[in-house]
Amino acid sequence: MSTLNQLDTPFVAVDLDVVENNLLTMQKKADSACLKLRPHTKTHKQPWLAHRQHELGAISITVAKLDEAEVMLNAGLADIFIAYPLVGDSRAHRLAALMVRGLIPTVSIDSHISMKTLAQAAALAQKPVRVLVEVDTGFHRCGLAGSGVTDLASAIAKEPGLELAGLMSFAGHIAGNTNQDRIAAIIAEDDEILGRHKDDLLKVGLEIDTVSVGGTILSHNLDYLKYATEIRPGIYVFNDMGIVRSGAATVDDCAARIWATVVSRPGPERAVLDAGSKMLSTDGPLDGSYGYVVGHPGWKIARISEEHAVVEFQDGSGAPDIGQRVQIIPNHVCTVINLQNSVVGVCGGQVRATLPIMARGGTH
Amino acid sequence: MSTLNQLDTPFVAVDLDVVENNLLTMQKKADSACLKLRPHTKTHKQPWLAHRQHELGAISITVAKLDEAEVMLNAGLADIFIAYPLVGDSRAHRLAALMVRGLIPTVSIDSHISMKTLAQAAALAQKPVRVLVEVDTGFHRCGLAGSGVTDLASAIAKEPGLELAGLMSFAGHIAGNTNQDRIAAIIAEDDEILGRHKDDLLKVGLEIDTVSVGGTILSHNLDYLKYATEIRPGIYVFNDMGIVRSGAATVDDCAARIWATVVSRPGPERAVLDAGSKMLSTDGPLDGSYGYVVGHPGWKIARISEEHAVVEFQDGSGAPDIGQRVQIIPNHVCTVINLQNSVVGVCGGQVRATLPIMARGGTH
Numbered sequence: 001m002s003t004l005n006q007l008d009t010p011f012v013a014v015d016l017d018v019v020e021n022n023l024l025t026m027q028k029k030a031d032s033a034c035l036k037l038r039p040h041t042k043t044h045k046q047p048w049l050a051h052r053q054h055e056l057g058a059i060s061i062t063v064a065k066l067d068e069a070e071v072m073l074n075a076g077l078a079d080i081f082i083a084y085p086l087v088g089d090s091r092a093h094r095l096a097a098l099m100v101r102g103l104i105p106t107v108s109i110d111s112h113i114s115m116k117t118l119a120q121a122a123a124l125a126q127k128p129v130r131v132l133v134e135v136d137t138g139f140h141r142c143g144l145a146g147s148g149v150t151d152l153a154s155a156i157a158k159e160p161g162l163e164l165a166g167l168m169s170f171a172g173h174i175a176g177n178t179n180q181d182r183i184a185a186i187i188a189e190d191d192e193i194l195g196r197h198k199d200d201l202l203k204v205g206l207e208i209d210t211v212s213v214g215g216t217i218l219s220h221n222l223d224y225l226k227y228a229t230e231i232r233p234g235i236y237v238f239n240d241m242g243i244v245r246s247g248a249a250t251v252d253d254c255a256a257r258i259w260a261t262v263v264s265r266p267g268p269e270r271a272v273l274d275a276g277s278k279m280l281s282t283d284g285p286l287d288g289s290y291g292y293v294v295g296h297p298g299w300k301i302a303r304i305s306e307e308h309a310v311v312e313f314q315d316g317s318g319a320p321d322i323g324q325r326v327q328i329i330p331n332h333v334c335t336v337i338n339l340q341n342s343v344v345g346v347c348g349g350q351v352r353a354t355l356p357i358m359a360r361g362g363t364h
Numbered sequence: 365m366s367t368l369n370q371l372d373t374p375f376v377a378v379d380l381d382v383v384e385n386n387l388l389t390m391q392k393k394a395d396s397a398c399l400k401l402r403p404h405t406k407t408h409k410q411p412w413l414a415h416r417q418h419e420l421g422a423i424s425i426t427v428a429k430l431d432e433a434e435v436m437l438n439a440g441l442a443d444i445f446i447a448y449p450l451v452g453d454s455r456a457h458r459l460a461a462l463m464v465r466g467l468i469p470t471v472s473i474d475s476h477i478s479m480k481t482l483a484q485a486a487a488l489a490q491k492p493v494r495v496l497v498e499v500d501t502g503f504h505r506c507g508l509a510g511s512g513v514t515d516l517a518s519a520i521a522k523e524p525g526l527e528l529a530g531l532m533s534f535a536g537h538i539a540g541n542t543n544q545d546r547i548a549a550i551i552a553e554d555d556e557i558l559g560r561h562k563d564d565l566l567k568v569g570l571e572i573d574t575v576s577v578g579g580t581i582l583s584h585n586l587d588y589l590k591y592a593t594e595i596r597p598g599i600y601v602f603n604d605m606g607i608v609r610s611g612a613a614t615v616d617d618c619a620a621r622i623w624a625t626v627v628s629r630p631g632p633e634r635a636v637l638d639a640g641s642k643m644l645s646t647d648g649p650l651d652g653s654y655g656y657v658v659g660h661p662g663w664k665i666a667r668i669s670e671e672h673a674v675v676e677f678q679d680g681s682g683a684p685d686i687g688q689r690v691q692i693i694p695n696h697v698c699t700v701i702n703l704q705n706s707v708v709g710v711c712g713g714q715v716r717a718t719l720p721i722m723a724r725g726g727t728h
Contacts, residue, residue: 006454008430008455008458008727008728009727009728011727042670064671065671084627084638084671085627086627087625087686088625088687090372094372110628110630111629111686114686136630140630140634141630141636141667142627142630143628145630261451261728262451263450263451263478263506263728264474264507265475266500266506266507266508266509270504272505272506274448277699278699278702281645281646282645282647305505305536306428306698307406307428307429307728308505322475322478323451323452323477334670335642335670338642338670338703340725341724360705361703363372364372364638364671
């Protein structure tokens, strides 16, 4: 059995005890708030973790792509929310093929064209597709606003093979905020907008059972929700500096760390680590750093290239020697995990597993 | 035989005719300037392309990691420059193991600690290691400056098992410049600094045969070099918008394109593509866009999340319908290729190969 210090850097170590605690904490929060938990598996991309989330009480899972759904279905997960608008004949055929193999799909859409794609899949598979209408609550990515929501929902309700299940949103504009009042306001507004659309649907005789909201920061602030029926946090399984900055987790709650080595000390003011953008991604920087070097708040990963991270020392102390190993908590763990072929599973500081990132890559 | 339009998005299509032309052009430039070409394979991470570069006249290849060296050695490439400071016992043992299997290594270092690692490898393998001293010519990443260069070179020359081959630099601060005079000045300064250090070495009786400089932009501007003996371009095999902006390539020279589909048109001012940061990376943005949408200079990929790219239309025309497919030239192709499990090889618009990115991931 090897220890982490015997592994060559860079690699991602995932503390499985911290993961388990994160899963339990979130499930408890969801249960206390009487909300269903449907975690987004795009963060971990590992079927065994999806099963663990389900065992602990999640109603099932969320994915972003058909290829992710296929990996999860291959691993025995059937009830899957594909939180992405599917478009075109090929996707209809692929979705139908998964349904024939047992997939129980929910899909979110924001256009009549996507609706036709789902209807085509339902007809091909001779099975129903649950559908959520995506609502833009302020992030301005996908999603409808105004009367477009009721229009599309009404069309879905009339479409053979489709079941109008409800509404969904992703308030991605929460990210980056550190002010708790601002975070609370965004969460409340997201929920209220969905609630208004739900009321509009009732006025035209459409009853829905699902109001689905997303995100780990939101899911740690459930007191502000009135209309939501389910939450779709993803990052909470590992957490990252984006979540820590928002106040929704601490550094100790961060389960995934990039191990790196100081490989160069070209001057007194800087060191170079062997984990660059192909390990850390270029997401961020947050507070002037491409990740938090654990135990060294005065160090900043100021610049990053593919295989190098240039650390600058802002406190004038603690500068490391060549060969010293450090641990980095990433700014955005989802993109870091997606860069890995596998990560190292750790219990009590010991290497216990090589965990393949089975759903990395792939198409929509 | 499938056409590109039959493949689900997102995927990376590599035009193999453009690649071949890029390889020929660079080899011709190097030959005309009497410079050796040692291409950096971190861009393509595909042994067959490394072999093609070698067949066309490259003296051999450059890699960034021991794991990349191993993939290339496994594919029959033996003379490999590892342009990265190796540190520690484990790396010494891994390098020695590759040398026993036939690797003829050159390694660049900037510290006595790395020198000891290489000496350890040489002793273990009972074979010599060629060594280049990395010089900081203004990028301020790795590399020594001042008298440190001669000090380390002198120590290497005395170290059993090591052969002092010369000096190397990477003038990464060229990137981002569009002014040709500024680019020329950086290239000339990089070369002159190396030349001065070469002269300093001569003064203490150390003759070197190699002065190695890096980068595609530099390698398209060889007139400014006086001391360099070899160039290490990487990106030129595919090119990207970073190279196009520098004036060293045109859009038509860009061989790798991300194919994506418009999946949402939530409002008249924007569209959403199904290629996000897990396809395009977050490198950049350049000129306000996370990649160039071919044929649509007025479209900007203004925001990006993991699976979504939000396109804004700056010319008020040509807004697409849901389902339309687009091609994107990435800002930085190296990180895009590293995100793929495989790419699609294309000749004359027809799909001709699935090309695995064999050297993606891995440790130093």
